[in-house]
Amino acid sequence: MDYQQLRGVLSTFKGATFASLDTVTQPKPGITKTVTGTSVVLFSNVMSSGYESMVRRRLAKAGIPSDFTVGDLPWGSRIDNLPLIENHGQIYLQTVVLRSGEAVFTATSGRVVDPEVYGIRERPRSIAALPKGQQIHVSTYRLDHITRIALLGLNEDLTL
Numbered sequence: 001m002d003y004q005q006l007r008g009v010l011s012t013f014k015g016a017t018f019a020s021l022d023t024v025t026q027p028k029p030g031i032t033k034t035v036t037g038t039s040v041v042l043f044s045n046v047m048s049s050g051y052e053s054m055v056r057r058r059l060a061k062a063g064i065p066s067d068f069t070v071g072d073l074p075w076g077s078r079i080d081n082l083p084l085i086e087n088h089g090q091i092y093l094q095t096v097v098l099r100s101g102e103a104v105f106t107a108t109s110g111r112v113v114d115p116e117v118y119g120i121r122e123r124p125r126s127i128a129a130l131p132k133g134q135q136i137h138v139s140t141y142r143l144d145h146i147t148r149i150a151l152l153g154l155n156e157d158l159t160l
Contacts, residue, residue, distance in 0.1 A: 022148040038101035
């Protein structure tokens with residue numbers, strides 16, 4: 001699936017939708033990370049920012065007063081009101097991660113390896129003011145690293 005096809009599918013959703021992603025990245029030379037089944041939420045920002053609303057609800061639930069608003073991106077440009085970002089000719093999908101998928105790290109030889117041996121650690125981004133368990137983990141995926149996306153409401157998975 002190409003960018004235009006994904007953009008077309010994403011433009012049909014208003015508000016938020018659930019999705020599942022499979023991705024392949026190379027966190028270090030010679031090491032490939034394959035992740036299957038990451039559960040995410042995708043937000044369109046047609047009427048208002050769904051992400052902003054989510055943060056405000058969780059801050060209120062935690063009893064933390066806030067006038068949180070989503071600011072401009074520190075990098076890249078949002079594409080229309082979609083969860084897509086363009087940066088230096090690359091397109092990224094912005095998500096809120098609900099549940100991390102199953103990760104497997106392999107060496108060039110095809111042997112499964114322990115990521116900690118290679119100094120590879122996960123660094124999820126989240127809203128620091130929220131208490132543990134209520135944090136919102138934002139992650140962006142370069143489109144050419146997504147190998148499959150299944151969107152709620154579609155009859156079939158989309159393969160990129």
